[in-house]
Amino acid sequence: DVVLTQSPLSLPVTLGQPASISCKSSQGLMYSDGDTYLYWFQQRPGQSPRRLIYKVSNRDSGVPDRFSGSGSGTDFTLKISRVEADDIGVYYCMQGPQWPPITFGQGTRLEIK
Amino acid sequence: QVELVESGGDVVQPGGSLRLSCSASGYRFSCCGMHWIRQAPGKGLEWVAVIWHDGSLTYHADSVKGRFTISRDDSKNTLYLQMNSLRVEDTAVYYCARDIGVVSPDLDLWGRGTLVTVSS
Numbered sequence: 626d627v628v629l630t631q632s633p634l635s636l637p638v639t640l641g642q643p644a645s646i647s648c649k650s651s652q653g654l655m656y657s658d659g660d661t662y663l664y665w666f667q668q669r670p671g672q673s674p675r676r677l678i679y680k681v682s683n684r685d686s687g688v689p690d691r692f693s694g695s696g697s698g699t700d701f702t703l704k705i706s707r708v709e710a711d712d713i714g715v716y717y718c719m720q721g722p723q724w725p726p727i728t729f730g731q732g733t734r735l736e737i738k
Numbered sequence: 739q740v741e742l743v744e745s746g747g748d749v750v751q752p753g754g755s756l757r758l759s760c761s762a763s764g765y766r767f768s769c770c771g772m773h774w775i776r777q778a779p780g781k782g783l784e785w786v787a788v789i790w791h792d793g794s795l796t797y798h799a800d801s802v803k804g805r806f807t808i809s810r811d812d813s814k815n816t817l818y819l820q821m822n823s824l825r826v827e828d829t830a831v832y833y834c835a836r837d838i839g840v841v842s843p844d845l846d847l848w849g850r851g852t853l854v855t856v857s858s
Contacts, residue, residue: 654808656842662844666783666845672850673833673849673850673851674783674833674834676846677849679846685846689790714857717782717783719783721839721842721844722842724842724843725785725788725799726785726797726799726800727785727843729783729784729785729787730782731777732783
């Protein structure tokens with residue numbers, strides 16, 4: 626199974642400051658069609674997960690442009706340019722091409738300092 | 739509006755059974771594959787099972803294989819998860835999710851979840 630390793634697992638950030646979360650895969654996530662299937666989800670406290678980013682760098686509708694995804698191969702990053710209070714929660718990466726099973730990273734808890 | 743609503747969660751004893759439902763609305767249910775994903779209290783996300791858009795194929799995680807069965811009834815716009823021989827470690831919030839992917843799973847819509855507690 627593909628293992629996704631996120632770091633850090635806890636991320637205290639001052640409001641207005643940037644934040645960065647890493648997701649490293651044990652196998653490459655590029656499919657034979659040339660696309661790379663790595664996703665990011667946000668789970669706010671008490672809510673279900675919400676897809677933020679698909680195929681590495683594409684923001685979902687309604688996702689602020691403060692959020693950006695990047696990476697290739699086995700190394701991926703989610704960045705928030707200026708953290709707002711609404712961003713508090715847990716962020717998960719998920720891989721697609723090497724399935725089943727679908728696998729998720731352990732999650733990174735973003736909190737405000 | 740487009741949404742998924744899970745139901746059926748309950749408190750059940752070890753060895754017991756439960757059937758979860760996920761009702762879809764606001765889109766053509768038969769378009770898409772569907773998944774169950776669970777989250778134990780205070781833990782991360784664990785994929786449980788998938789069913790193809792036409793019901794032709796299913797996969798289950800090793801942790802539930804032989805005990806859980808995913809199914810769908812497109813006439814009722816409903817996804818199911820039959821859970822047998824439940825264990826304490828199956829305690830979790832169970833989410834259903836829509837899969838719009840073509841070559842890879844792409845979970846773009848999630849329900850709010852239903853809580854299953856396995857305890858004596």
